[in-house]
Amino acid sequence: MSLKEEHFLNKDDGKSQYTEICSNEIDMKKDQNLNTVEERPIFQCCICGLTEHYDCFSNQVPFNRNIKTKADVYIARDPFSPRTKKQYLILGSACSICDKDICLKPECSLFYSKYFCSSCTRVNITHFPPKIQEKIRKTNRI
Template sequence: MEPVATSSAESYETSDPQTSLREAETLRIKKDHGGEFRCSYCLLEEHYDYKGAKPPFAKNLAYLEDCYIMKDPFSQPNRGEVLVLGADCIVCNKPVCLGCSIFFAKRFCRDCAAKNIASLPMQLHAKIKSLRKENDQSDDKY
């Protein structure tokens, strides 16, 4: 295979660390802003404004995980009030709402929490079991 020739301008752009950092940051910001959140377990589906730990529209907030965050539609504009819709499960990577998951250092969906219950503290076992029951009952309704 022959090497592909590039112009000096092309090689300058890709070899400049500052340009690469700016491009990566721009891509991350585009990726983190907005979209549709859908819980993998329940019927919650909602538009989110940001995915990450530090929403740019709420400067005083920082979460311990990357969350799906929306601006609070009931608050006054520019107040920085938000609603956290959910996050991705640390084990299976599925998006889950706060009602279908549990947080213990990281976010676990109801199924992954149940599968890993032996590895989680005893204090959470009742919560995990009730989470499974509540969601199993809601599944029966549909």
């Protein structure tokens, strides 16, 4: 008998040891994939309580390298668009003074070269330029 005929892969007994091992590994991997749900961190605004899963906290969108923001923001993939479109949502940021998480609603935050929460904006309103102070007071945003 030649070596080729003796090899266990060439046996014609219906199922070889190799195929049994491979099929068991594939079944185990399928089970693992079904049981593992991708855990994503949760963003929560400290003012209004908005809660949402996010993908990253960065100034660059990891799944769309062409886009950068001026400050680090919480970014989530847009759940209503196909992944091929690479669309995203900016949920919020961290206050540059107190470091609390804030969403982008006008009642919760102000962006002036950095993000500020409404509490820090009220306390430090005199440190903003007069035009910004006027807009803040006019719109009753904060």
